[in-house]
Amino acid sequence: MAKKEKDYPHLVEGYNDAIFYSSSANAKLKYADSTIFAAKLSDNTDLISDAYLRKGVVYYFNYKSTNLHCRNI
Numbered sequence: 001m002a003k004k005e006k007d008y009p010h011l012v013e014g015y016n017d018a019i020f021y022s023s024s025a026n027a028k029l030k031y032a033d034s035t036i037f038a039a040k041l042s043d044n045t046d047l048i049s050d051a052y053l054r055k056g057v058v059y060y061f062n063y064k065s066t067n068l069h070c071r072n073i
Contacts, residue, residue: 008042012051019054025062032058 002010015035022028032055039051 006041008038009044009047011038012042012047016054019058025058028058028062029055 002008002014012035015031015038018031019028019035022031032051036048036051036055039047042048
């Protein structure tokens with residue numbers, strides 16, 4: 001309903017809930033991308049920055065490598 005009514009702040013909230021409740025790391029990342037897209041459509045800088053932060057958190061906790069120190073050698 002939020003998508004149909006172009007209520008982007010509520011759409012962002014829905015995508016954030018989907019990120020939290022999804023068990024798949026790939027699904028979480030897709031919802032994080034959708035959150036960024038909806039936040040940009042809202043033109044709300046707080047929502048946009050929060051969306052990018054959440055994507056970073058999702059990426060870090062689901063795709064982090066334990067060998068990051070080896071890349072700097």
